[in-house]
Amino acid sequence: MAGHKVPYFQNDAGHATIEIGVKEFMCVGANPPFDHPHEYLDMGAETEKVCPYCSTLYKFNPALDASQTVPAGCSWNSQAA
Template identity: 80%
Template sequence: MADHKIPHFQNDAGHTAIEIGVKEFMCVGANPPFDHPHEFLDMGADNEKVCPYCSTLYKFNPSLGAADTLPAGCAWEYQAA
């Protein structure tokens, strides 16, 4: 069992791109009830990843913390992995 938490991000405002401080995360679409299936995404060696459900482009920004986003307010919750 993994001992770290997976951050969840949402895109209620419909941003084209969101900068995040992690490379492994879940995209939930928008806040419930407008969410989509929670999609685990892993950027691997890349610095960008597009959610296949909502087409949000996530960009890795190493200066951000795990729950920080640019624009602000797109972090949704953490769950144990």
Template identity: 70%
Template sequence: MAGHSIPHFQNDAGHAAVEIGVKEFMCVGASQPFDHPHVYLDMGDDEEIVCPYCSTLYKHDPSLKADETRPAGCAYHDEAA
């Protein structure tokens, strides 16, 4: 089993761009029932990536922690666990 979990992000407010502190993550779209398949995204050497499902532009900001976003409130936390 992996030693870390992949951060998940959402965009309920429909922001044009969301800054995050990681380059590998999952996008879930928005909260249910407006979510989309949880898609793994990897920026690689780039500093930004667009989700192919919801078109959210994610920008890497290394000053943010793995669970921080700018604007705030875009980190997704599964409440089923």
């Protein structure tokens, strides 16, 4: 699989809220093989969005770049087979 243009995030630790530095992203739930369908989410004009599969609340934080999260470690990169 080629690299993503839209960042992907995971929530293995079960955080109620994850701050991210983008408004368009993919949520995978937990890391594979325990992931849910990879859901494209767009906050639009809002500053937060709830994933309809895992109920993680994502909040936009403009101080973060596209790969940073608070808490740290919630970015996800697919591994080529």
